[in-house]
Amino acid sequence: MLGIYLIELGVFLIILLILKLREKSKVKENGIVIMDGNVSFKDHLKTNKKLYVILIVLFVCLIICQYLFEIPQMTLEKTNIEAKSNEDIVIPYTVYHFNNITDEVTVDKGSIDTQKVGVYNVKYKVKTLFGTYNKDFKINVVDTLAPDIILEGGEDYKLSYLKEYTEPGVKAIDLNEGDLSSNIKSEREDISDTEFNIKYTVEDSFSNKAEKIRHVTLIDDIPPVITLNGEENTIINVGQAYTEKGAKANDAKDGDVSSNIEIKGNVDTSKAGEYSIKYTVKDSKGNEATKIRVVTVVKKEATNNKNSGKKGVIYLTFDDGPSTNITPKILDILKRKGIKATFFILNYDNSKEYIVKREANEGHTIAIHGYSHDYKTIYKSEEAFMNNIVKLREKIKKSTGYDSTIIRFPGGSSNTVSKFNPGIMTKLTNKVLANGYRYFDWNVDSNDAGGAKNSNVVYNNVVNNLNKNRANVVLMHDFSGNNKTLNALESIINYGINNGYTFEKITTSTAMVTHNVNN
Numbered sequence: 001m002l003g004i005y006l007i008e009l010g011v012f013l014i015i016l017l018i019l020k021l022r023e024k025s026k027v028k029e030n031g032i033v034i035m036d037g038n039v040s041f042k043d044h045l046k047t048n049k050k051l052y053v054i055l056i057v058l059f060v061c062l063i064i065c066q067y068l069f070e071i072p073q074m075t076l077e078k079t080n081i082e083a084k085s086n087e088d089i090v091i092p093y094t095v096y097h098f099n100n101i102t103d104e105v106t107v108d109k110g111s112i113d114t115q116k117v118g119v120y121n122v123k124y125k126v127k128t129l130f131g132t133y134n135k136d137f138k139i140n141v142v143d144t145l146a147p148d149i150i151l152e153g154g155e156d157y158k159l160s161y162l163k164e165y166t167e168p169g170v171k172a173i174d175l176n177e178g179d180l181s182s183n184i185k186s187e188r189e190d191i192s193d194t195e196f197n198i199k200y201t202v203e204d205s206f207s208n209k210a211e212k213i214r215h216v217t218l219i220d221d222i223p224p225v226i227t228l229n230g231e232e233n234t235i236i237n238v239g240q241a242y243t244e245k246g247a248k249a250n251d252a253k254d255g256d257v258s259s260n261i262e263i264k265g266n267v268d269t270s271k272a273g274e275y276s277i278k279y280t281v282k283d284s285k286g287n288e289a290t291k292i293r294v295v296t297v298v299k300k301e302a303t304n305n306k307n308s309g310k311k312g313v314i315y316l317t318f319d320d321g322p323s324t325n326i327t328p329k330i331l332d333i334l335k336r337k338g339i340k341a342t343f344f345i346l347n348y349d350n351s352k353e354y355i356v357k358r359e360a361n362e363g364h365t366i367a368i369h370g371y372s373h374d375y376k377t378i379y380k381s382e383e384a385f386m387n388n389i390v391k392l393r394e395k396i397k398k399s400t401g402y403d404s405t406i407i408r409f410p411g412g413s414s415n416t417v418s419k420f421n422p423g424i425m426t427k428l429t430n431k432v433l434a435n436g437y438r439y440f441d442w443n444v445d446s447n448d449a450g451g452a453k454n455s456n457v458v459y460n461n462v463v464n465n466l467n468k469n470r471a472n473v474v475l476m477h478d479f480s481g482n483n484k485t486l487n488a489l490e491s492i493i494n495y496g497i498n499n500g501y502t503f504e505k506i507t508t509s510t511a512m513v514t515h516n517v518n519n
C-alpha cells in the first residue's frame with residue numbers, strides 16, 4: 001500500500017512543479033500580467049494560497065478514501081489437502097482489513113471431495129464496513145502418502161534352522177487405492193548363514209513408494225533327544241534294589257549332551273507304589289527335553305495254584321451280582337449257616353443298593369469286579385481299567401462307607417479276551433498292586449457261568465476240586481436267574497463243614513490266589 005501512497009505524493013509534487021513553472025511564465029500583479037520571470041517562491045505561494053489549500057485537502061481526502069476502500073488481504077496457510085485424510089476441509093486462512101477480521105469470513109466449500117484427488121474451487125466472502133469482497137481459491141486434493149506395508153509375523157522373524165522359509169504373509173494398503181498387496185515386490189538379501197533380509201517394495205499410482213525389510217534369523221529351537229538306558233518302565237519287587245541306569249542325550253547341533261542330564265526323583269523300594277524318575281537336559285541354546293521313567297514297586301506273592309495260603313479254608317466268592325432274585329436268597333443261606341463270603345460286584349442301580357448294604361451289614365466282603373464288565377471297554381487302556389475300578393469303589397463307599405481294595409479282573413487275570421490290547425494284563429496286574437489293590441482269581445471253578453447244566457454239576461465241580469492242603473477260592477456267580485448255584489450252595493457248605501473245612505471271607509491280609517498272566 002505504501003508504494004501507492006508514494007506514487008500519489010509524487011503526482012502531487014509534479015502538479016505543484018507544473019503550477020510553479022506556469023507561474024514563472026505568467027506573473028500577475030493587480031490582475032495585470034507582467035512578463036517577469038523573477039517571482040520568488042514565497043510570493044508565488046502567497047498569490048496561490050487558495051489553490052494550494054484545495055490541493056492539499058484533495059490529496060488528504062484521496063489518501064483517506066483509499067485507505068477505507070482498501071481490499072481486504074487474505075492469505076491461505078496452505079492450498080493442499082491430503083486425499084482421504086481426516087483433515088478438516090476448511091483450509092486455514094487469515095484476513096486483514098485495518099486489523100484481523102478472519103471471523104467475518106464465510107466460506108463456500110463448493111464441491112470439495114477429499115475422497116478424490118483433484119483441483120477444487122473454494123469461495124471466500126469477506127464483509128467489511130464498506131462492502132463485501134469475494135475471493136476464489138484453488139484447492140488441491142493430493143495423494144502424497146505411500147502405501148502401508150504390513151508384515152505378518154513381524155519385522156524380526158525367527159525361524160527354526162531345520163525349517164524352510166515360507167512367506168509368513170505381507171500386505172500393502174494404500175489410503176486411496178486400497179489393497180495393493182498384489183503389487184508388492186520382494187527380494188532376498190543374504191547376510192550370513194543364519195541371517196537374511198527380505199526387502200518388500202510397493203508403489204501406488206501417484207508414485208508414492210514404500211519399503212519394508214523383514215529380518216529373518218535362523219534359530220536352534222530343537223531340544224535334545226533323551227534315550228533311557230534299560231527299560232523305560234521298570235517293575236521291581238518290594239525289597240529288590242533299584243539301580244539307576246541313566247540315560248543318553250543327543251542334540252542335533254551340540255551332539256552328545258549326555259553329561260548335562262539331570263536326574264531327579266527316588267524310589268522307595270520298601271514301599272509298593274509308582275515312582276517317577278525325571279531326566280532333564282538342555283542344549284547350549286537352552287532348549288529343554290525331559291523324559292520320565294516309571295518305576296513300579298510291587299508286592300506280589302507268587303501263589304498261583306500252588307499249595308499255599310491258609311490250608312483247608314474255603315473262600316466262597318460270588319461274581320457279577322447283585323441280583324434281586326438270587327443274591328438275597330444266597331445271603332439268607334449264608335446267614336442261616338453262619339458263613340461269611342466274598343461278593344465281587346458290578347455296578348448296581350438304586351433298586352439294588354439295599355442288597356449291597358445288606359452284604360456289608362451281614363459282615364461279608366464287598367469286593368470290586370468293576371463298574372462295567374465289557375471287556376472291549378475296560379481293557380482298552382490302563383486308564384480305562386483303573387477308572388472302571390475307582391468308579392465302583394467310590395460308589396460302594398457312598399452306599400456302605402466301606403472302602404474296598406480287593407478286586408477280581410473280569411475274565412480273571414489269566415484271560416485272553418483282552419488280547420486285542422497286547423500286554424494289558426501284564427501291565428494291569430502290576431499296576432493294581434502298585435496302587436494298593438489286591439486281586440484274586442480262583443482255584444476251584446464251579447463252572448456255573450459255563451457248562452454246568454444243573455445244580456448237581458455245580459456241586460460236583462466244587463466239591464471234587466477242594467483240596468485240604470491249600471486255600472480254596474471257589475468261583476460262583478450270583479447274577480440274575482442263577483438257580484443252579486443257589487440250589488447247590490447249601491449242600492456245598494454242608495460238604496465243607498462235614499469234611500473239616502473252614503469258611504472265611506477274603507480280606508486284605510488274605511494271601512492272593514492268582515493265575516498265570518497270559519497277555
Ligand code: ZN
Pocket residue numbers: 319320369373410411
Ligand atoms: Zn464276571
